[in-house]
């Protein structure tokens with residue numbers, strides 16, 4: 001394996017990161033025991049009735065309590081963890097660190113999560129597509145891209161397909177690109193199938209990155225908190241590219257609390273409830289005449305294919321008219337006539353089923369003809 005720095009943009013390797021006041025002198029809860037006059041902040045707790053009496057101070061670059069909590073949860077060392085504004089920021093940082101604009105490429109395996117391509121386009125990186133075959137990696141086609149791409153994005157469980165990638169295929173891909181690219185395994189939905197994580201590959205393969213988030217199983221999408229897990233060389237590079245104070249103090253506080261033992265117990269219960277609802281929705285969809293196929297899901301959503309385009313449009317519209325919003329995935333490669341339903345509460349899914357109870361494909365046809 002090449003030195004990781006050889007895979008990164010040279011100017012990032014050479015760059016000295018911005019020496020923010022909090023990087024030079026971590027606060028670590030000592031805001032009240034020192035006189036802090038080094039960051040042009042206001043003194044005192046301020047006039048606002050906001051929780052947290054140090055809100056007048058910039059937060060630590062990577063708040064200790066948050067990183068300690070995620071370290072305990074993930075079983076990784078603190079230096080292998082970077083907290084970000086959601087997994088989306090992790091995606092952006094990786095592309096900005098390892099791709100030169102208008103020269104380098106990322107590789108994606110569609111149908112897949114849309115932000116890899118959007119972040120690449122924003123940065124000026126090219127996009128090489130190696131489509132999934134029956135929702136799994138096409139290793140032969142991937143082999144042909146070795147040396148032509150700088151970052152490979154795998155998504156397991158995949159969005160919008162929902163299924164896990166075969167672990168052996170993930171390992172083969174990681175080994176294929178060992179000397180030439182960073183391989184990212186996006187595990188935004190891994191809590192719904194935790195035994196299948198690729199995080200245990202980080203120790204063996206220094207060019208692997210795992211993305212995590214608190215937006216899904218942890219029910220904290222509004223918090224904007226995610227984690228990039230990688231070896232220290234990669235974390236050091238990404239830390240040069242990320243904003244100087246990336247994790248707001250109240251976010252760190254809430255996230256640390258949820259990552260406590262009590263919080264994790266609640267997450268486990270919610271995951272089990274979600275899986276029960278998901279399996280029940282899958283069975284129900286399989287019974288519907290307008291449903292051609294339901295994709296296997298290891299996540300908190302179900303993707304299904306309707307019998308035809310008119311039926312798909314009608315289902316989407318009937319639900320939307322009742323204020324029930326699902327996602328049309330039919331524009332994605334291989335996903336003609338496909339819709340995706342997030343697993344909401346039992347009540348929400350009951351309303352969805354009731355709304356579609358009397359729908360038949362012939363209605364879809366009539367609606368369009370009339």
Ligand SMILES: Cc1ncc(COP(=O)(O)O)c(C=O)c1O
Pocket residue numbers: 085086087088089113155158159186188189212213214215221225226
């Ligand atoms: C596969 C995948 N990765 C990453 C994200 C982004 O997560 P976050 O909310 O942490 O930015 C999503 C969100 O839908 C996702 O589906």
